[in-house]
Amino acid sequence: MKLGLVIDLDTCVGCHACATACKEWNASSRVSGSLSDYEPFGAEPSGVWFNRVRHYEVGEYPQPKTINFPMSCLHCEDADCVSVCPTGASYKREDGIVLVDQDKCMGCNLCAWACPYGARELDAATGTMKKCTLCVDRIYDTMLAPEDRQPACVLACPTHARLFGDLDDPDSEVSQVTAERGGFGLLSELGYRPVNRYLPPRQPKAVLSDEDARALLDRGLASLASPLIRR
């Protein structure tokens, strides 16, 4: 079993709803303890997040493309964060989820150094490492309706850009959409074999090519000029 997320970079609008829903659910999680905020109402608010959304621009005018890029733990198959951990606090479960045992962690930061994706953040208030739990305290909760047994980020996404499932099962929705859309893992050359997949943005429609721009400019000048000429 390889539980993980598939994130559609084509439909993500970068609204941060996944990140805030994650923070809301996990702030009182029994799995990870609290998610501390530092000076939440001060001049420089900061704190621990499992999920962060960054925004990039690819390409140059007139064909730039904005890519909104949510990142959380990719639950790697060869997770170096687990093997470098000296205390045994970091572990990988049978279902693929990578977790930190908050009672064993000594806060040495080595797992965060070993993660190229920035998935782990030290909680200065508890002195322990925090990371995405894939909402392990939601997805197996039989008290919830079946459609609600998904990570909070997936449920919150307004554009359905996030999917949750078993990437080991070729018939699952996540595996099929990954195959169909050419989903990719991040920085595969490092050999971590991340489970989460990103669906690439589709070919953007050109806003203006150089030729279009010239043609439009000509027509624009003509249409500006014509009323004057007619008068």
Add this chain to the structure above:
Amino acid sequence: MKPAFSIVFFTVSSGAGLGLLALIALADLFAPDAFVPRAEWRGALLGLVLVAAGLASSVLHLAKPGNAWRSFARFRSSWLSREAVFAAALFPIAGIYIALVAAQTGGGWRAFFAIATSLTAWAVLFCTSMIYASLKPIRQWRTAWTPVNYVLLGHWSGALFLAAIAAAYAGAPPFLLAGFLLGLGALATKLAYWHSTGERGAAAGKAPTLERAIGVDKGVHGAGAMTAARARLLDVGHSHGTFLTDEFGFVLARRHARVLRGAALLLGFALPLAWLAAGASRWQLGVAAAACGMIGLLAERWLFFAEARHTVRLYHGDPRT
């Protein structure tokens, strides 16, 4: 990487202590009459104190030091766990060895503990270096030069302490040429490290890019791929610092790097080498040379951290590491 002083001091201090212990044990085995006994056991004791000071400093780096005892748990996979196990083993082994040397007895057991002390010291030194050399996301550390540097620099600073102590108890110390060559070797491999990891070094060509990190290095995929294009960060998504920017966002100004490299070369190598070349006379000068060497290595180690650029910086907008 943020250069945390607790870790910088730890690696320099215990590196020197481990080198000092290993050198004394080796001298005891292969050249038993080279050092006077007082210099030998006091030197070894100083070595153990330097290791203890380093380890104490490393505990300060932990956010939850109460769980430090658990770090022996993952010997099979974690270099940090291996370092902790060997460091803990060093104290009883080196303690017995120092007692035997101080009592001027031992015979076969003394030889056994001399071998065990140097092997354990080397194991700790190597494990420390591999903690850094094994990290795939940090290109500047993931090179064979990292363990070579750590082992040679530990022995070089240990040799300076040994020479200073020998000068204090018996005038001119032995093995001056060997010490001088050790210093030159450590210097050469440090220069090789700087060359290979620097902007124009061999490893720099393999530095991953922001385009690669977000998966657009072969263009934006989909129906009719867009040609490969440059990417840039529009917005990092947080308004102030995070753990990631604190830990990995450290930026070293180029002119500061130049000054610190100069300090590392002058204090860590040139001045101590000059003392050795001048015959290593006057123990006061020896203490000054050892202290000067340690300050130089602190600058070198600070740079080791400050110049290392973690892969996560790509996601924060660095075009390449």
